[in-house]
Ligand code: 17E
């Protein structure tokens with residue numbers, strides 16, 4: 588298969604991308620008027636990019652909003668309570684059905700790499716066992732990383748440590764955590780030491796829900812970063828949310844950033860989720876409740892955007908469209924300046940791939956997997972402005988999804 592008339596990010600001119608089997612075989616400057624073969628694709632001067640990445644979602648909780656009760660306060664903490672009620676009703680098939688439906692939504696929007704947090708604070712680990720099957724059964728659609736996520740705490744939940752260890756033994760790829768939800772500051776700190784030991788011992792990646800609160804006293808990020816720095820594990824460690832950073836004072840943040848840079852960890856922000864869940868204990872002025880995305884980026888650190896939820900106890904909306912998250916995030920984070928807009932797709936492609944440690948399994952380079960998207964616009968700025976879409980998703984050298992844009996007729 589050949590993709591003709593492809594525009595590539597950061598490069599002038601048009602290109603011809605040749606796929607051979609499930610690899611990218613060649614990327615050549617487009618010479619005038621090649622005659623496309625029947626199964627070739629024409630990008631028509633629009634961007635061709637590697638697949639979108641969903642670096643942070645909860646596929647075990649998806650499509651459960653209102654079951655059995657709605658989150659009325661809109662807080663993270665009520666979300667955790669409502670989920671605990673729904674979790675008691677979770678079955679193997681129910682989890683698989685909801686996750687599969689949601690994966691289809693992600694695929695429809697050009698996503699082929701997903702990291703999902705699965706709640707392992709359940710003595711039966713029912714959701715985890717279901718998601719491990721989903722990971723295998725959806726390999727033709729997505730590459731799925733499973734995080735062992737202790738929603739109700741590692742130290743504060745009965746057998747929390749053992750459940751985390753069991754989850755990794757069963758085949759989870761990533762060690763998670765939730766230090767700001769542990770009962771005490773000390774438990775938060777010891778949970779991070781425990782999870783970093785577990786990751787180091789097993790070779791797993793790390794992705795911690797870290798300081799997902801407006802409490803400026805929630806300072807577990809410094810603990811996670813220091814553990815990553817000392818162990819030399821920064822490239823394998825991600826801090827998700829870190830919304831408390833939006834409430835830290837600048838003097839503390841200035842010191843913190845030095846450590847964060849030395850640690851080499853990545854950051855994931857979920858802007859639609861955080862603008863909804865945070866700021867809930869404020870009247871006015873009301874905090875945005877996001878981490879310092881633009882500042883992290885400008886400091887040369889790795890940061891990307893995720894959806895977090897689709898119709899669950901924490902967030903009632905969502906449809907799989909990561910471009911919607913990008914647009915909202917750019918607004919909320921004051922990133923509509925030209926310099927940010929013109930490279931904005933980094934936040935849902937390359938940066939996310941780096942956070943997920945995809946390495947040479949990702950990117951438009953000869954010899955890498957034949958996974959790519961044809962977009963509806965020629966550059967990042969126009970993609971965001973026009974609220975564009977992924978028009979074609981190619982995976983393992985074959986068309987996985989094709990979208991026909993809406994047709995408008997003017998009188
Ligand atoms: N659990 C949590 O602790 N935080 C979230 N944002 C979601 C689940 C969605």
Ligand code: FE2
Pocket residue numbers: 643644645704796827895
């Ligand atoms: Fe999350």
